[in-house]
Amino acid sequence: xxxxxxxxxxxxxxxxxxxxxxxxxxxxxxxxxxxxxxxxxxxxxxxxxxxxxxxxxxxxxxxxxxxxxxxxxxxxxxxxxxxxxxxxxxxxxxxxxxxxxxxxxxxxxxxxxxxxxxxxxxxxxxxxxxxxxxxxxxxxxxxxxxxxxxxxxxxxxxxxxxxxxxxxxxxxxxxxxxxxxxxxxxxxxxxxxxxxxxxxxxxxxxxxxxxxxxxxxxxxxxxxxxxxxxxxxxxxxxxxxxxxxxxxxxxxxxxxxxxxxxxxxxxxxxxxxxxxxxxxxxxxxxxxxxxxxxxxxxxxxxxxxxxxxxxxxxxxxxxxxxxxxxxxxxxxxxxxxxxxxxxxxxxxxxxxxxxxxxxxxxxxxxxxxxxxxxxxxxxxxxxxxxxxxxxxxxxxxxxxxxxxxxxxxxxxxxxxxxxxxxxxxxxxxxxxxxxxxxxxxxxxxxxxxxxxxxxxxxxxxxxxxxxxxxxxxxxxxxxxxxxxxx
Amino acid sequence: xxxxxxxxxxxxxxxxxxxxxxxxxxxxxxxxxxxxxxxxxxxxxxxxxxxxxxxxxxxxxxxxxxxxxxxxxxxxxxxxxxxxxxxxxxxxxxxxxxxxxxxxxxxxxxxxxxxxxxxxxxxxxxxxxxxxxxxxxxxxxxxxxxxxxxxxxxxxxxxxxxxxxxxxxxxxxxxxxxxxxxxxxxxxxxxxxxxxxxxxxxxxxxxxxxxxxxxxxxxxxxxxxxxxxxxxxxxxxxxxxxxxxxxxxxxxxxxxxxxxxxxxxxxxxxxxxxxxxxxxxxxxxxxxxxxxxxxxxxxxxxx
Numbered sequence: 036x037x038x039x040x041x042x043x044x045x046x047x048x049x050x051x052x053x054x055x056x057x058x059x060x061x062x063x064x065x066x067x068x069x070x071x072x073x074x075x076x077x078x079x080x081x082x083x084x085x086x087x088x089x090x091x092x093x094x095x096x097x098x099x100x101x102x103x104x105x106x107x108x109x110x111x112x113x114x115x116x117x118x119x120x121x122x123x124x125x126x127x128x129x130x131x132x133x134x135x136x137x138x139x140x141x142x143x144x145x146x147x148x149x150x151x152x153x154x155x156x157x158x159x160x161x162x163x164x165x166x167x168x169x170x171x172x173x174x175x176x177x178x179x180x181x182x183x184x185x186x187x188x189x190x191x192x193x194x195x196x197x198x199x200x201x202x203x204x205x206x207x208x209x210x211x212x213x214x215x216x217x218x219x220x221x222x223x224x225x226x227x228x229x230x231x232x233x234x235x236x237x238x239x240x241x242x243x244x245x246x247x248x249x250x251x252x253x254x255x256x257x258x259x260x261x262x263x264x265x266x267x268x269x270x271x272x273x274x275x276x277x278x279x280x281x282x283x284x285x286x287x288x289x290x291x292x293x294x295x296x297x298x299x300x301x302x303x304x305x306x307x308x309x310x311x312x313x314x315x316x317x318x319x320x321x322x323x324x325x326x327x328x329x330x331x332x333x334x335x336x337x338x339x340x341x342x343x344x345x346x347x348x349x350x351x352x353x354x355x356x357x358x359x360x361x362x363x364x365x366x367x368x369x370x371x372x373x374x375x376x377x378x379x380x381x382x383x384x385x386x387x388x389x390x391x392x393x394x395x396x397x398x399x400x401x402x403x404x405x406x407x408x409x410x411x412x413x414x415x416x417x418x419x420x421x422x423x424x425x426x427x428x429x430x431x432x433x434x435x436x437x438x439x440x441x442x443x444x445x446x447x448x449x450x451x452x453x454x455x456x457x458x459x460x461x462x463x464x465x466x467x468x469x470x471x472x473x474x475x476x477x478x479x480x481x482x483x484x485x486x487x488x489x490x491x492x493x494x495x496x497x498x499x500x501x502x503x504x505x506x507x508x509x510x511x512x513x514x515x516x517x518x519x520x521x
Numbered sequence: 522x523x524x525x526x527x528x529x530x531x532x533x534x535x536x537x538x539x540x541x542x543x544x545x546x547x548x549x550x551x552x553x554x555x556x557x558x559x560x561x562x563x564x565x566x567x568x569x570x571x572x573x574x575x576x577x578x579x580x581x582x583x584x585x586x587x588x589x590x591x592x593x594x595x596x597x598x599x600x601x602x603x604x605x606x607x608x609x610x611x612x613x614x615x616x617x618x619x620x621x622x623x624x625x626x627x628x629x630x631x632x633x634x635x636x637x638x639x640x641x642x643x644x645x646x647x648x649x650x651x652x653x654x655x656x657x658x659x660x661x662x663x664x665x666x667x668x669x670x671x672x673x674x675x676x677x678x679x680x681x682x683x684x685x686x687x688x689x690x691x692x693x694x695x696x697x698x699x700x701x702x703x704x705x706x707x708x709x710x711x712x713x714x715x716x717x718x719x720x721x722x723x724x725x726x727x728x729x730x731x732x733x734x735x736x737x738x739x740x741x742x743x744x745x746x747x748x749x750x751x752x753x754x755x756x757x758x759x760x761x762x763x764x765x766x767x768x769x770x771x772x773x774x775x776x777x778x779x780x781x782x783x784x785x786x787x788x789x790x791x792x793x794x795x796x797x798x799x800x801x802x803x804x805x806x807x808x809x810x811x812x813x814x815x816x817x818x819x820x821x822x823x824x
Binding site: 047048049050051052053159163314315316317318319320322323354358362371372468488489 | 535536537538540541542544545551552553554555556557558559561562565744751775779780781784787
């Protein structure tokens, strides 16, 4: 007998909640400063909370280092440099760095979960991008430690000494890796300050550093706010300042170290152009736009925040982009299906909302995806503005959030001019089927990185850094090594 | 009325970047489908399967057995749907018609000198009419890949339009045989031609050529369907066929359809899997999610 149970699948098919487990992570209630491979309470006796931006709950209390603590850390680093680290062979240094890389890999899951908790970024990104890339930076630079003469031919490469490193909150563990790995490979010792909203993964990295048996004082981690960073910048016994963060703070640092012996590399803000020509693979370009501006909630210094679309395809591209935005999931950073997580802090959310208001006041047309966002925590819908011109504030200033401005252009010369018409020069994207056009643009765009038919691709082998007010010096690759050598 | 070819309006001239497509597809594959979504998804997959046997050695007995299985996938488990259709050669349509009786399971028949399509238009049309007369609800035709690769797009278009005419009320699935088209640019172009020529469904493969229904190819075809829908408001169905033999891959395909085209496409009216061994893997997963245990493949019938 025939059975007729064919279901009419008219019901919606949605993804059930799929949160990554937090049962395997270990977090202390209170974190001290990491100096000389020991956990030291701050002489300020002050602590500040680190909160989960998705739930506004406090994750841990973090020590607030003052200039006495920073001095202690710099002294430890100097002693370690003079007595141990500078005397080790490159091969021996490499072994320690490899060991740190492997131990990070073993604890990758814990790092990913803590990063998402502390930072608000979706677990998909911390698991598939931040943590693996951070490990790869250590692996990559471990390999250079005994080959410095090959990296710098016809020179006798020498370490600088003690490096003071100040990193931002958008890629906390990855930025720590970008800073620490090349410094150690080149033979320097380190005092690192993570951003005040995202100290946890750097402190977990400190645990690994301690467990790895790295000699005491080679890596010191001091937590705190801007005053802690200032104490590092102004400390007389530091040989090099490496900073990633805002252009404003970068300028302050440069003023502070002017006339001193300190070397520096600054990786600052950006307002990068993503340029779509009419012969581009349009659907992949739309993916590139999404990846360029909505990756990590747009908290990316090289975010493709200014979109330039050739006039004859603008309508189609914008239609496709809006439709794609509707399929992005905004919500719980720990859910494996979340595409866009929480904004890192209340202050940053206010900044983004301020710029959205400005955009509306300037008369640009706003479009935000219709998705529901959680009532608790700091969230922002993916946003785009059309009808934008070069003179709009939203097209000039770095918003550091999921906000895209769209302008159209007609000719190649016009778009090159407009793309370069900014004080920044960190990155750019070019989308076209024509190889010759790619090479023409890469030579004319004043940007440290130009991606062709892709966006936001990172690799330890590839140098990264800016033109103009986006900073100077390169990180990654052989170039990144040079920044830590005499 | 038979449609006529108008390259300016019918070919989107959209280029496809393979690297970008691979990245997009990888994103679908990281979606986590758990608990009730998984069970619901698996049942949807069963209901979208075109249970297929397309072999020279097919016999009426084999087809009868498959038709029974199509309606009784695993009777120990209640609330299972039937598959969407059985897919057979034209000579087996009458056998299937008799075996299925008044079941809601449809009969799909391949035609047009399947799988190579190397024959005359007259033969292809009569092949199609024969299958429809025998009781086929759906026709799975193949395009002339040789003509397509030679750039004779009008020929390919006219042939599809003529077969569509011959189908009458039967729904037409157009097989692009993407494994022979070599680039995603070609897959996109062939999709545009088939859709404009009147395809109710576009389908990746015959199952006789590798690679068959890769997610990259299916994604490219889904984008063609989406663009056509955005332009005209007309829905076209999609059928990946060949190579989808696991539940996981099938669920990834559902994710892709949902995120590219939306929930409206997630019924067997608009999405099908052409497969023979997929059903049992899905059944095994469904039993696992209800009993908590994986059962031996011996517990699942292989008609």
